[in-house]
Amino acid sequence: MIKRISLNFRIWRQKSQSIKGRFEYYALKDLSTDLSLLEALDKLNEELIINGDRPINFDHDCREGICGSCGFLVNGQPHGPKDATTICQLYLRNFRDQTTVTLEPWKVKAFPVIQDLVVDRSSLDRLIMSGGACSDDVGKAPDANLLKVSQDDAFSSFEAATCIGCGACIASCRNASASLFVAAKLAHLGQLPQGQSLRSERTSQMKQQMISEKFGSCSNNLDCEAVCPKEISANWISWMNSEDG
Amino acid sequence: MSYSLDPCLPLGTLEGAWERIQKGLPSIPLGKKNEIHIVVVGGGLSGSSAAATLAEQGFPVKLITYNDSPRRAHSVAAQGGINAAKRMRKDDCDGVNELFEDTLRGGDFRAREASCRRLAEISSSIIDQCVAQGVPFAREYDGLLSTRRFGGALVSRTFYARGQTGQQLLYGAYQSLMRQVARRRIELLPRRDVIEFIKLNGVIRGVVTRNLLNGKLEVFRAHVVILATGGYSNVYFLSTNSMKSNASAIWRAHKQGAFFANPAFTQIHPTCIPLGGEYQSKLTLMSESLRNDGRIWVPKRNYDKRDPSGISESERDYFLERLYPSYGNMVPRDVASRRAKELCDRGFGVGHDGRSVYLDLRDAIQRKGSEEIKSKYGNLLEMYERITGEDPLSMPMRIYPAPHYTMGGLWVDYNLMSTLPGLFVLGEANCTVHGANRLGANALLQCLADGYFIAPSSINAWLLGQAFSASSREIKHACQDAMENAKKRIDNLINVQGEIPVDTFHRELGELMIKRCGIIRNESGLLAGLEEVKLLEQKFHHQVRIPSENDCPNLELEKALRVADFLELAQLMLLDALSRKESCGAHFREEYQTTEGEALRDDEKYSHIAAWEHVSGSDSIKHLENLSFNLLKLNKRSYK
Known part of the structure; x- marks a missing residue:
C-alpha cells in the first residue's frame, strides 16, 4: 500500500x-x-x-x-x-x-563547502595517497594461492575494507578526527600477509598525513562508529594506536 | 553498403597467441616514455588499472573523472564476483578452455574468438595481481581462495568478496593509482566531463573537458587517449547504472570517426528490485549469485493476488527449472529476463502492478539455515529490506529485469585501439568479448584484463611505430576548433530557455527505449521508436530549460549535454536492432525465434560485429567484422 x-x-x-x-x-x-x-x-x-x-x-x-x-x-x-x-x-x-x-553540509574544516550540500573531500584521497596501498607493480605478483589467509583474517580484513570514504565518521566527530577512516585502511591491509612489508611505514605516513590535513585527534566518543553506514567498528582505532609507526 | 574491417588478429594458433606476442615486444626507452602524454578518461576499474600500470612503466599519465574521486566510479557497485580460470589445487585442470567456451557460447557466438581466448588465458594472473594489492577475497577453511557458481556456467570459478567484489577490486586499483599520484607519475583531474576530442590528420591528439566546478573549458593534449568510461544503459533512464553514468565520451569519439559496434546489444539483468513508484530515479540490482540459493517462481494461475505464503508448492511454477532442467535457475541473464517478462505480460506476474516474479530463499534457508544464507548474502538482503521495507528471510523477494550492461560500445581491434588512431577503449565502453550477451562475473574480469595487461602492452607496441611530427601551430588550431565546437554546443543548449527540465526528456526517452528496444524487439516497434526518438530530440532542443549560470556548478547543463548525446545514440541503437534480422543473446527479435521460443540465430547472414561509421548530415554506414570460429564450432546455445 x-x-x-x-x-x-x-x-x-x-x-x-x-x-x-x-x-x-x-x-x-x-x-x-x-x-x-x-x-x-x-x-x-x-x-x-x-x-x-x-x-x-x-x-x-x-x-x-x-x-x-x-x-x-x-x-x-x-x-x-x-x-x-x-x-x-x-x-x-x-x-x-x-x-x-x-x-x-558536513561541517568540517578539512572538507570545505563547494556549493549547497556539496563539500570537497579530496583530503581523504590524500590520506590514501600517503600510504594506503600495497607495494607490488603489475606483472610481479606471485600465485595468489601461495599466500594462505585464514577465513577469519580474510573476513576481518574485508570488513575494514568496506569503508566507502563518505566522511560521515569525520563529520560526526567533535574533533573532526579521521581516525576511523585511517584505522579502517590500516586494518584492511595490516591483517593480510601481502600488507606486511609496508606495515609500519604505512601507519606512520597515514598518521602524519592526518595531522597535515588538519583533522583533529580522536575524541573517544564513538560517534564515528554510530554513524558509519558500513558499521565499521571503532575498535580499529585502538588497534591502530597499538600499531608501530 | 557494408565494408569489412580488419581486427588485427594474431598470427598462428589462438592458444597462447597473446603470450607469444608479449615475448617478442621491444620496449620503449624510459627517457622516451617521459615525452609521451597519456590521458585516461574514467577512473573505474579499467581506467584506474590502466593508468596505474602505465605510470608504473614510466609514462606520465593524466586521469580525468567526473566524480570527486576515482573510488566512486560505478565499478564499485559490481556485486557478485570475477571469473577466472585458476588452478586451485595440484590435480585440478586449469579451466582455461571452459572459461573461453562459456564466454563465447554465453555471448551467442557474436564475439571475437581470439579476444575471448586471451581473456580466459590471462584471467589467472588477474587474480594474482588483485591479491597482491590486498583485495580480501573470500577464503576456504584451508586458507585457499574460495569460488562460487554463476549464471551460464556449470563450474564454480567466480572469485568474490561477499557481495562487494567490484568495490574491493576497484579499491585495489584505486590504491595503486593513488600510489602513482603520490609519486607524481599521475595527475588526477576530478570533477570534469570530456565533451570534445582533438583530432589532427585523422589521429587523436587530446580532449576538451568541462570543469564541473567553474564551467571552464580546458584542453588536455595527448599522444594517446584511453576511454574507460563505462556503458550506456542510462539511455533507458531507469537502469542499474549510477545516475551520472553516460555515453558522452564514446559518443563524441564516435562522431569524430570511431566506429560504434553492436549498439543494440544491451543486457537486461533478471534480478533487480522492481519499480516502486513515481519519481523513482534508478533500479537496484540484486547480485545474480542469489540464484545459487534462490528459486524463481510465479503462481501457476494468472492474476493470483494471494500472499505468497498462501500459495502451496503444487500451485507454484518454478518456470526456469521447468523450462531448463539442466541449468535451472542458473540460465544466462538474457534467457532468465525474457522468460520473466513473458510471464508478466501474460498476467502471471506478482506484486502490486504484476510486474515482478518471486526469488525465494525458503528452501535454501531450510537446508542451510538462515545464518549461512545471511553470511553469504548479508549486504544484499539488507539492501533489499531498506528499499522495499520487506524481510527477504521471511517472505520471497520480488525481482524484475532492469537494464544493466551494454555489450555494444566503440569498435576496437585485438589491441583495443578504435578506428581513430591513438584512441584506445577499455572495459564496458568497448565491444570485444561479450558478444550478444555478457556472462555473469565477466565484466570485472574484462575491465582488469584490459587495464592491467592488454592496453599497457598494446599502447607500448603502437607507440613504437609513431613519429608525432605535427607542428605546434597545427595542434594549436586543432585545439581551438575543438574548443569552439564545445562552446557552441553549450551555448546552444543554454540559449533554448524553454520550460521543461532535462530529466523529463530523459525519463521519456527511457520509457520509449525500454518499450521499443528492450528485452523483446520487433520491426514495427523499432521503426516507430525511431520516429518517436527523432520527435523527442527536436522537442528537447526547443523546449529544454537550463539555468544560464555557467561559472559555478550547473547540474542541469551536465545532464543536458549527456541527454543530448543519449538521444542521438538511441537512434543508432534502434537502427542497429532493425538491421540485425536475427535473434541472438540479449537481442531478441520476435520475428526470429524457434518453436520453443528461443533465440534463432542466422549464422549465414549475421555472424559478424556490426560497426557503424558516423557520417555528418547523412545516414550512418555499416561496416562488418566477419567472425570465424576455429577452437569452438558454432553451435546452438542450449541450456535445457
Missing part, C-alpha cells in the same frame, strides 16, 4: 565557497513514502528549475549505498536517522508526516 507524506525542508544554500550561505525553506506535499530522500530533492529541483531558480546541489551517484558520494547532515545527523544507511538509501518512510527536516 502506498502511503503519503508532507514535509517541510530547511536546506543550506550557498552558491560558492566565497559567498556566505543561509537556510532556505521549502515545502513538499503529498509524497509517496516509497520515495527516497534524494528523489524528493530531485522533485523539488524540478520545481525550482521550472521557476527559474538554481537547483539544490548535492553529491550522489550510485544511489545504492556503495559509491560513497552522497552524505550530508539530516537533522544534524550524518546520513540521517537510520542506522547503517547512506542518505541515498534513506526513504521517506523513515520520516514523520508534517515535520521539518534540516539538511546541511
Whole structure:
C-alpha cells in the first residue's frame, strides 16, 4: 500500500565557497513514502528549475549505498536517522508526516563547502595517497594461492575494507578526527600477509598525513562508529594506536 | 553498403597467441616514455588499472573523472564476483578452455574468438595481481581462495568478496593509482566531463573537458587517449547504472570517426528490485549469485493476488527449472529476463502492478539455515529490506529485469585501439568479448584484463611505430576548433530557455527505449521508436530549460549535454536492432525465434560485429567484422 507524506525542508544554500550561505525553506506535499530522500530533492529541483531558480546541489551517484558520494547532515545527523544507511538509501518512510527536516553540509574544516550540500573531500584521497596501498607493480605478483589467509583474517580484513570514504565518521566527530577512516585502511591491509612489508611505514605516513590535513585527534566518543553506514567498528582505532609507526 | 574491417588478429594458433606476442615486444626507452602524454578518461576499474600500470612503466599519465574521486566510479557497485580460470589445487585442470567456451557460447557466438581466448588465458594472473594489492577475497577453511557458481556456467570459478567484489577490486586499483599520484607519475583531474576530442590528420591528439566546478573549458593534449568510461544503459533512464553514468565520451569519439559496434546489444539483468513508484530515479540490482540459493517462481494461475505464503508448492511454477532442467535457475541473464517478462505480460506476474516474479530463499534457508544464507548474502538482503521495507528471510523477494550492461560500445581491434588512431577503449565502453550477451562475473574480469595487461602492452607496441611530427601551430588550431565546437554546443543548449527540465526528456526517452528496444524487439516497434526518438530530440532542443549560470556548478547543463548525446545514440541503437534480422543473446527479435521460443540465430547472414561509421548530415554506414570460429564450432546455445 502506498502511503503519503508532507514535509517541510530547511536546506543550506550557498552558491560558492566565497559567498556566505543561509537556510532556505521549502515545502513538499503529498509524497509517496516509497520515495527516497534524494528523489524528493530531485522533485523539488524540478520545481525550482521550472521557476527559474538554481537547483539544490548535492553529491550522489550510485544511489545504492556503495559509491560513497552522497552524505550530508539530516537533522544534524550524518546520513540521517537510520542506522547503517547512506542518505541515498534513506526513504521517506523513515520520516514523520508534517515535520521539518534540516539538511546541511558536513561541517568540517578539512572538507570545505563547494556549493549547497556539496563539500570537497579530496583530503581523504590524500590520506590514501600517503600510504594506503600495497607495494607490488603489475606483472610481479606471485600465485595468489601461495599466500594462505585464514577465513577469519580474510573476513576481518574485508570488513575494514568496506569503508566507502563518505566522511560521515569525520563529520560526526567533535574533533573532526579521521581516525576511523585511517584505522579502517590500516586494518584492511595490516591483517593480510601481502600488507606486511609496508606495515609500519604505512601507519606512520597515514598518521602524519592526518595531522597535515588538519583533522583533529580522536575524541573517544564513538560517534564515528554510530554513524558509519558500513558499521565499521571503532575498535580499529585502538588497534591502530597499538600499531608501530 | 557494408565494408569489412580488419581486427588485427594474431598470427598462428589462438592458444597462447597473446603470450607469444608479449615475448617478442621491444620496449620503449624510459627517457622516451617521459615525452609521451597519456590521458585516461574514467577512473573505474579499467581506467584506474590502466593508468596505474602505465605510470608504473614510466609514462606520465593524466586521469580525468567526473566524480570527486576515482573510488566512486560505478565499478564499485559490481556485486557478485570475477571469473577466472585458476588452478586451485595440484590435480585440478586449469579451466582455461571452459572459461573461453562459456564466454563465447554465453555471448551467442557474436564475439571475437581470439579476444575471448586471451581473456580466459590471462584471467589467472588477474587474480594474482588483485591479491597482491590486498583485495580480501573470500577464503576456504584451508586458507585457499574460495569460488562460487554463476549464471551460464556449470563450474564454480567466480572469485568474490561477499557481495562487494567490484568495490574491493576497484579499491585495489584505486590504491595503486593513488600510489602513482603520490609519486607524481599521475595527475588526477576530478570533477570534469570530456565533451570534445582533438583530432589532427585523422589521429587523436587530446580532449576538451568541462570543469564541473567553474564551467571552464580546458584542453588536455595527448599522444594517446584511453576511454574507460563505462556503458550506456542510462539511455533507458531507469537502469542499474549510477545516475551520472553516460555515453558522452564514446559518443563524441564516435562522431569524430570511431566506429560504434553492436549498439543494440544491451543486457537486461533478471534480478533487480522492481519499480516502486513515481519519481523513482534508478533500479537496484540484486547480485545474480542469489540464484545459487534462490528459486524463481510465479503462481501457476494468472492474476493470483494471494500472499505468497498462501500459495502451496503444487500451485507454484518454478518456470526456469521447468523450462531448463539442466541449468535451472542458473540460465544466462538474457534467457532468465525474457522468460520473466513473458510471464508478466501474460498476467502471471506478482506484486502490486504484476510486474515482478518471486526469488525465494525458503528452501535454501531450510537446508542451510538462515545464518549461512545471511553470511553469504548479508549486504544484499539488507539492501533489499531498506528499499522495499520487506524481510527477504521471511517472505520471497520480488525481482524484475532492469537494464544493466551494454555489450555494444566503440569498435576496437585485438589491441583495443578504435578506428581513430591513438584512441584506445577499455572495459564496458568497448565491444570485444561479450558478444550478444555478457556472462555473469565477466565484466570485472574484462575491465582488469584490459587495464592491467592488454592496453599497457598494446599502447607500448603502437607507440613504437609513431613519429608525432605535427607542428605546434597545427595542434594549436586543432585545439581551438575543438574548443569552439564545445562552446557552441553549450551555448546552444543554454540559449533554448524553454520550460521543461532535462530529466523529463530523459525519463521519456527511457520509457520509449525500454518499450521499443528492450528485452523483446520487433520491426514495427523499432521503426516507430525511431520516429518517436527523432520527435523527442527536436522537442528537447526547443523546449529544454537550463539555468544560464555557467561559472559555478550547473547540474542541469551536465545532464543536458549527456541527454543530448543519449538521444542521438538511441537512434543508432534502434537502427542497429532493425538491421540485425536475427535473434541472438540479449537481442531478441520476435520475428526470429524457434518453436520453443528461443533465440534463432542466422549464422549465414549475421555472424559478424556490426560497426557503424558516423557520417555528418547523412545516414550512418555499416561496416562488418566477419567472425570465424576455429577452437569452438558454432553451435546452438542450449541450456535445457
